[in-house]
Amino acid sequence: MGKVVHVISHTHWDREWYMPYEKHHVRLIALVDELLDVLERDPEFRSFHLDGQTIMLDDYLQVRPERKEELERYIREGRIRIGPWYILQDEFLTSAEANVRNLLVGRQDAKPYGRWTKIGYFPDSFGNIGQAPQLVAQAGMEAAVFGRGVKPTGFNNSVQQSDSYESPYSEMIWESPDGTRVLGILFANWYHNGMEIPVQDEEAARYWKERIAAAEQYASTPHLLLMNGCDHQPVQTDVSEALATARRLYPDTEFVHSNFEDYVRHVQSQLPDTLNVINGELRSLRSDGWYTLVNTASSHVDLKQRNATGQTLLEKVAEPIAAFASMQGEAYPHHLFTYAWKTLMQNHPHDSICCCSVDEVHMEMITRFEKSRQVTEAIIDEHAEKLAARVNTSCFARYEKALPFVAFNTSGWPKQSRITVDLEVERALLSAGKAAELIEKLSSLPLSSGCVVTETGEALEASTEDLGVRFAYKLPNDRFREPYYARIIRVSFMSDPIPALGYCTYAWVPEVKSAETAATSLVTSPHSMENEWLSVRIEDNGTLTLHDKHSQQTYTGLGWFEDTGDNGNEYVYVKPQGEAALTTKRLEMSSCELVEESCGSATFEIVHQWKIPSEANPLLQNEIEAMVPIMERKAKRSHTTVPLIIRTRVTLERGARLLKLSVSFNNKAKDHRLRICFPTSIIADTHYAESVFEIAERNNEPYPEWVNPSYCHHQQTFAGIDSDTAGFMVSSEGLHEYEVLRDGQNTIAVTLLRSVGELGDWGVFPTPDSQCLDWHSATLTIIPYSGRLSRIDAASEAYRQSIPLVVRQTEVHSRELPPTHSWFHWEGEGMLLTTVKASAETGDLVARWFNASRRHTVLAIDSPAPGDGVWYKSNIMEERLQQLDHTAGNPIHIPVRPAEIVTLVYAQPK
Template sequence: MSKSVTLHVISHTHWDREWYLPHELFRMRLVRLIDNVLNLLERDPNFKFFHLDAQTIVLEDYLQIRPHMRGTLERFIREGRLLVGPWYQLNDEYLTSGESTIRSLLIGHRIAQSFGAVMKVGYLPDQFGNISQMPQILRGFGIDNCIFGRGWGLAPGRKMEFWWQSPDGSKVLTSFMAFWYNNAQRFPSNPDEAEKFVRSLKERMLPHAATSHLLLMNGVDHLEAQEDLSQILAELAPRLEPDRILHSTLERYVEAIRKEANGLQTVTGELREDRHGSVLAGTLSTRIYLKQANERCQTLLERYAEPFSTWAWAEGAPYPADFLTYAWKLLMQNHPHDSICGCSADQVHREMMPRFDRVQQVGEEIAQNALLYLAGRINTNSLETAGSPEETTNIVVFNPLSWPRTDHVEAVVEFPLGSPSRGTPAIDYSRDVSSIALRDENGDPVPITVLENRIAYKRVLSPVELPMVVPVRRFKIAFVAGDVPGTGYCTYKVKTSKTTHVAPAVEHAVCTGVLENDFLRLRAYPNGTISLTDKRTGAEFRGLNLFESRGDVGDEYRYVPPLRDRIYTSAGAEGTMSVEQSGPVSVVRIDFTMMVPQSATPDGFGRSEELVECPVTTRIILAEGIPRVEFETTFTNRARDHRLRVLFPTNLAADSSCAEGQFDVLERPMLPPQEWGPEASPSYPQLSWCDVSDGGVGLAVLNRGLPEYQLYACQERTLALTLLRCVGRLSGGGDAPGADPTPEAQCLGTYTFRYAVAPHRGFWIDSLIWRQAHAFTTPLWAVQVDNQDGPLPCAASFVQLEPPELVLSAVKRAEEDSRMVLRFFNISHEAVSGSVAVRGMRKAWLANLNEEQMEELPVADETVVLDVRPKQIVTLLVSLEGSQ
């Protein structure tokens, strides 16, 4: 006889804001659902609880239509009958940054608290795998548990309940919904059938349970509450004795299994087992343009808008808190898995792009205003110069990263040639400038390349005048800025000149496709590939940047090669090479055509015999003093049903790869375990870099918004980066709803991709490869400023973070008070003793991720010293001198 159990019935809905229907159509269903739930809670006191999918964005969506219902929502949330939060929305964990996951919890908590209560359950029902640091993130919000639905399997020896541990040692009590979040989707109304249903469910679940508590999920995607549930449960209760069946909550279920948690298994790291294709790995590269736009917006908010607004605020500027919150919430509307994964109807993804555009507009304006404010307080008159003020101006180069850095940057410099006017202004040619020269703060000349030199009309905006225009001489220049202070800036003097100082051709012969600097030597070939020599180690890499097209007859969720696939590459292409730019930043351009099958065959078993021309332009960029080669590739896709990748043969003796994850670096096998089944994907997610090393040397591939990579199990040990995955339907086939055609997912048209390679010595940790990757994804930002006096020096650092294993993640103003939030993490597997120097720091406290103050730390000379565990995420609250 089986042991008696307690059956926890959870009334819920799983709410995808947009998927096979666009948001507004699903919102109409949401409003009806919440209306009916509120009526049910009002009229049936025995229908005790309903869960709104752990989200709070649904409250905003509902109240935009029913603003008068806020009081009713608050009443049931305070009473604990309507459960909301802790998330703002259920973001895909791998296709969004670690900070985005934190912000979903940060904003979700504040919204839920404003309604009366936060559900403290780490509910992750349908994410396509779960990141390694999720337990630590949840614990940072006072959540000590997790209930999830994908990324694990009931292999022999496993139970549904276990302890899940992050690499820093943080643990959460975890329950795996092995029978999914709809295992009790609808109870039969007939008592006999309901009893049979429950007993059958218990019989299937109990062998996999480590406790006497079973989770019965009464609901599924977009389903409304089962209105006769309380009556059914009342009739079932005596029939099931000695078992107990309860209308329960996720919180009560967690507390129940906690009492029986002794001896549970501990599982460490990411939960991303792709058993039978369950994590839907093809979504890593579906509609890659969404991933690129998301990376741009995340980088803009996390690296530029927030941190520099914080420093401008520390120097006396207003902090744009409301606009930043607006931008974050708008961005996170694109983060649910059906959205950012690209696995929805075409209309859904058309509506996503304007959201990204709006985030970019707001973020760029916030960042530019902050940088101009800071630049306007710099004492540029302290720079040595000769000539009248009319003949000089200044460029301030800002570095968002936390270490001093040498990198290439582009800047726009303008000299007015007249006065502002509402009409067409007259140009005073006597003020015109023929050329400019650049000098650093020591007065030494800095080589530049002039990219643009023309007369332009600049719009002048004023809060008290109508817009005007002023004629200007506009120069756009490229140069290498040396040793820009970490999380800081340096200033350059621009002087009008008869000649422009340009560096000799960085020891290269661009006419032969050869580029060289102190670290690297490369030769480019007409088919777009390069050979690369690392002058520090002598390592050579050949055939880098080869393009590959394979057939894909899958859908938005899954890559499926046709049974009779034919692979096409750019190896035989014969293009033209030209020198696009020389000087401190050199660019070789290669134009060629790649021939690709037009589509799959009608039966889906092969690729068409007809080929189409796909024009390709690759710009290869090498700058002085920088140990990486950058690529900017533009591909015009005229083919359907294929996957386009760029390949980097490493020829290194390695059977695993490493890649940047969310607050972590993951080592993954070249091939998934056989027991996961043939559907398991060998492709993996990454943030800004992946890497292969044999211990002596390695090759890292860096990217901007290209989250899918694979280490091919071939002799060359090739790293493959996915650029496009072109498919024509949402999912499956036949007449099922998911088989809706999605022609825009074929990604026809012209796309541009940015990626880079960085050879190195040793493993990724030895070469600090994350610094090279973050430098690539986070360019220096330059602004022009006049000659002026000011309280700030010509070069300064706002934050200095040591040792290099400590990686800065966030700088912002606190949500609840006028302190600064500084977040960083230890990327290494070793504990480190860290020091954090913050300009103007008076006091500092450790805090959790919810920005709740913990212990105070001693501050000496604006510096805090503290020990940081391996992979630990640290949040500080900092009180600054004179902060508002």
Template sequence: MKTVHLIQHTHWDREWYFTENDSKAVLYYFMEDLLQRLEDDPTLGPFVLDGQTVVIEDYLSVAPHQENRLRKLIAQGRITIGPWYTQSDFLVVGAESITRNLLLGHADCQRFGDAMPIGYVPDSFGQSAQLPMFLQQFAIDHAVIWRGWSEHNVPHSEFSWQSADGSKVTTAVLPWGYGCAKWLPDDPQHAQKTLEPILAKQTRFSLTDQVLLPNGNDQSPFEYRVPAMLDQLNQQQDQYHFVRSSFSQFFQALENSNVALPEYQGELISPKYMRIHRGIFSTRVDIKQLNARLEQTLSQHLEPLLALNWRLGLPYPQYAVDSIWREAMKSHAHDSIGGCNSDRVNAMVKNRLESGLEMAHQLIDLNMKMLAEGISARQDGKKIIIFNARPQASTGLVELTIFTPEQDFRVIDGEGNECRWQIVEEGRQDMSIIVQELSNSTETTWYRKCKLLLEVRDIPACGYQTLYLQEGVSAGFNSETELAVKLENEWLRLETDERGVLTLTDKRNQQIYHNILQLVDGGDAGDNYNYSPPFDDWLVSNEGFLVSVSGTQGSLQSSLTLNWKMAVPQDLAARNERRADAQLDVSMTITLAHSNAWLDVNISVNNTVRDHRLQVLLPTNVQQHIHFADQPFGLIERHNQPPEMALWQDEQWTEAPVALYPMQSQVMMFDTQRGLCAVTEGLREYQINENSQDTLAVTLLRSVGWLGQANMPYRPGRASGMVLPSPDSQIQGMHHFKLSVLPMNNGADKSFWRDVERARGHLHAWLATGWSRFRTNPHGRVFPPHYSVLSWDSELHFSVLKKAQHSDALVVRGWNPTAQPLPYGTVKANGKITPVTLAETALQTHHEAVPTCAPATFAITF
């Protein structure tokens, strides 16, 4: 007899085709009913509150008077909560976001009771290979998942899932979803007929006689009559024994069965039984870019700066920072960050991210102002603070914007040595917008606005250095730029012909990359969930549409700017008729710094057409069957073409497993002789086309006009979501994209990884002008002209420096981006240094080296 574990739950989307306001209104009545039913019948429960504590936060925001009732039921184990703050999509959001999600989710659970010790991920659009690692770092040994699994990954729905670093969790799949047993009849006879096909499917891949039966659905009322009905069924048949259960009880029964579980390592992105919607990686790219910018601003700038200032005696606004993270995570659910929502919801998601950036930037500005205020000047001029978030001393280039009435100026360090700079952009600025005291003036005060590239050296690790801007003084070097027709330095050469076709030469090994950075525009007949090529697509490249090429060579870098006016179809109808009745204006500026072995690429697109997708191509001419992309805290190897493409139609998969993949910010293809790597800012999708498997195609944008549509080539059958128009998802208007292109002359060696880390950039410059929109009283503290919180001699990539969540300690984190173990290196700080987990608890087992795809975290107490 099979034991069927009844799991009663709700799945709570905060927003989708409805808004979070709609959701809160429904949640009020749902929770009122749930609490009352559980109180009236003490035999009911446990009830799973979707594994995310934001549901509690939302409910108490509209019913704060019910907190004690809720607390009592949680304490009794009748309602199980956590471990997450929100149910995120793990293939799109960043590693620090996933970490904070568990950290803040556990903090909420500690306020209300114990966290459910299950990595419950019921609806992520695919599963990250890193999920076991994240869970183990928070002492969670079990996971329950849905989308992304099939028997082609592992033959059974229960298995031991291992991350590349060796972390393992016992995993159970809900092969037919969290709603497979929703809305069961109250009558045992009717229920038995309903359950027969459900249980036949549920047990199809089960390894043991222990079976999960999830009873609940999206925002559905508590089916409180189901347990009693199943008790009656127990008396009427002997094929199944139904028990009122929990995920923890299920895993205990699974363990007691003493069955050896199959093992699996890797991601789960198979759409055989349920769609994973591969198009969400590029849907609403404006939202993806905002989210990436906010994640980077928080973890790579704001938190390290606050940590530094805290060590200098300034306050650390922990709750303000947590608030920004929480608002960001409310935008991280699979629908929210996927952009597969109504236009109204996408606008709310975007607003949350923009609001988070506003607050983060204001905190940065205020803290830089307070830092500069405490530094005693060693030279004349305005102080420039160069802040280095990384735990290694840094030398390189940093951007700085200055406003000055003078034609001449120079920048010097504390010893009077001059720093080189280059003006990369210049204009005029109405200073009444900048200086509050001028806002009521009857006359406009105009200054030069100069965006500088500044060369800096030996900026202290996790610290700062003070430079000085002296106006009205000539620079001691030639700051003029000259015209250029190609880009060249010690390592690379980039040339263009009269058509704008670019050729890159790696001078280190004389490898040549022809037609690099080509732009290709194609049709998109899909929706917010999935990219879908038209049945007969018409691809248009930028070749033949060049309008102008200009180049400059300066003291620090050289650049080429190419402008195209691409004749493209206005929409799908025009594309079907091969009618180029619209124009796509595209500008690309490629920069080669004299000190860097990579290209920085800025692309601007005025998107005035619809139903299309624009990609930039990186032809590698590498004859390999695999490539690599980054994932949260690591690297993943993928096939250029998934082998399942040969069988998906015969097996009637829900969606084609096309080579349309997610990344955090990096994708690369290489062999021992050559290769290319792209490091992007907020671009989360790339593709490898079946007909050009040596080419990386990075998606810049895609424009669609529907939330859901039916019968697409890559996704046959029903529409996903709702068949609703979403004209805002055509994302009309100006868009700006950034990526760096790194040629690989010796594979993924140490030099390459150092360049990847440098290309991401961790230097920040701030000019102390004395102007401010907001005034604060002087803090009265005195700071040194240069300072370092700590240093870490390590090859690991930097993730964050922050104050510990629950103690007066600092936390510094790096991660291994490579495919091999790396040494930890040495952390040096004026305090006690302790290895800790992502949960910021003492690490019980310490490897001799940092495994691949693993973070390394240290806490420093003073």
């Protein structure tokens, strides 16, 4: 058969980028208005691809509700193609569950229109995750289309010629770590190779000769893809006339105004047997390394931390808490979760969460993060209080004035942790008297010493702080608000292990002393501490020497800081040529003092008083304005300095196999990057990092084509390195960029801050707010372990640490739930739990894991009480696929492939 040119009309719609959202929004309204008019007047205009994201429908109808009927008609007719996503996310900087919610919300939004495009569409993701084939296959898709990852891409997305393509064709087989395969289609000539098609014969002849030849260069079949559009490109209204010209000029070539589903079907029918199989992550590693755009992971770290917090609260706390409450008969607030997720995901488009946009975009992102978080916290508060009210606390009735509280552990593993909770000793309604009188009365209440007791009456060591009288209010569901004052105490103690997916109940009781224990202080000297598993010494330069008693490994020089200049932009880090990095390795710490020692933990604070260059010299601004390529910039750091005071708190807890770090500083410098570094001295050629539904293994040395001195990577929450006998992991929240230094020590360097002053890319866009001149803080966890066979155990610890406990005060009462409880149990070597929630479509309980190992394993799970429901094998779209047989009282055993994503749904009886 002859050549078939598939022209797909589209626009790539960055919701916000080089203009703030509302300015892009105005242009979107004009674009869709024009599209609807074209579809009405031109029956030959067959199809328009609405960029694979349903949020464009919401954004349009927010302003144009009167045109909904037209829009719906053309979608149902297949002339406007929508989905599969809600937004076009950055895959690496959004969590595993956020990637799934993106598909679920996209399908949910498309459902009323009767169509959902089943194509894995990744046109401009800054690299593609390794598990994407498994995700799209589980969503019922057979192909994924993407723009980056397997070819060199240069400035302004220019296509670079190279012999280092992973595939000689634009078509390839893309395989996930679990073995799932889909057809992968690369925009080998980018997604604008068919834009602005000429109508006039002479211009059209030149155009088609060039564009067809370019497409044929990479196509493995006679079906050639030309994308008729680009970033924010208006509809080409005369495309039908332009195609008529093409058909007249090239009678032996078929020109089709096409869509992705038809195009993929035709390509699949003629694929050769010689397609390359590409495995896992697509990160353009066979390139010079300058335009992989990995350094977007460290642009506006503060916003990425807000995102990480929002995701964790939604998917790891609010959804499980609400799911547990629904199992007790409470309504699951699907509508609120959809709103909270949509609001959060509006910050997940690649130009938003990557923070490679103008300052106005980042300012609006803060508002969205806050809105989503506030809704999430309201959900947590309501359902935690409802559950706490159902817990039987009558075991504390024997204590006078007992203050019971329930600690919920929504992680998939038992968790022992230091708990700090504020408790109301007594409250007085504002309606009962004047404020001053109530305050005086509450303030005069005598507070005796006391302790925390368990349900069995065991007394635990606790510290109690009197916080005085505070104003508060209650909002009953059946009457007007109730303002009141309350006397508050703050109680801190080390908990017993709290069951996974469950809770424990405690009470603070006055005039009871904790039992005498033989426990000794963790502090062993003015600069050291030790527990059962670890010993820590703080050296004169502020670095840590850590000894792991289990593996008998000693790590030295941990936690030094590195600061370098940055001549780059929000996309790319560029160290000034010829300049050496500044470090604290030879800088004596200003102070080190014990700031807390109580209740089974100890904390030292280390202070570094450092002076660093205040900014780049004036040449950098001239180079930015002249659009000098970043690799050619000659600017140096200024000789003027500003203070950088770094406070690092180091905490060790009794029984813990990890060390917690909290770093804070006030950034007063511009044009620089700050990292914290951990030399491991572990001999290995590869390292690993948590990615989306996998622990990805990566080479320490780049490919020969790589010339960028920096070799940074993405992580979700942790990265590490191990051998047969030793392992070292660094976990953090919202710090997505790390590098394993090629320094002979396999040092793990985690980026804390990157300050730059321009967006970059195709124009001059100053971004002074991206210098991040403000207070910053970060939390990190050091997890040493005994070698690669224990890697998943360390990952489980990182997951457990990242999920906060939820603690709620309640009353002494007799209720249906026991004082200690877990809603269901699971086991599985190598398995990591990522979600517990309720399905929006069926109401089923949903639980999802992935096999973090590269070995076959078995997942065992029991049924939630009372156990008369049914478990089904499912997929990421939460569909009931296969009923799982089990007998009452016995767990179900499910075989799991290496790296497989496993979703189970539990249908409760009606």
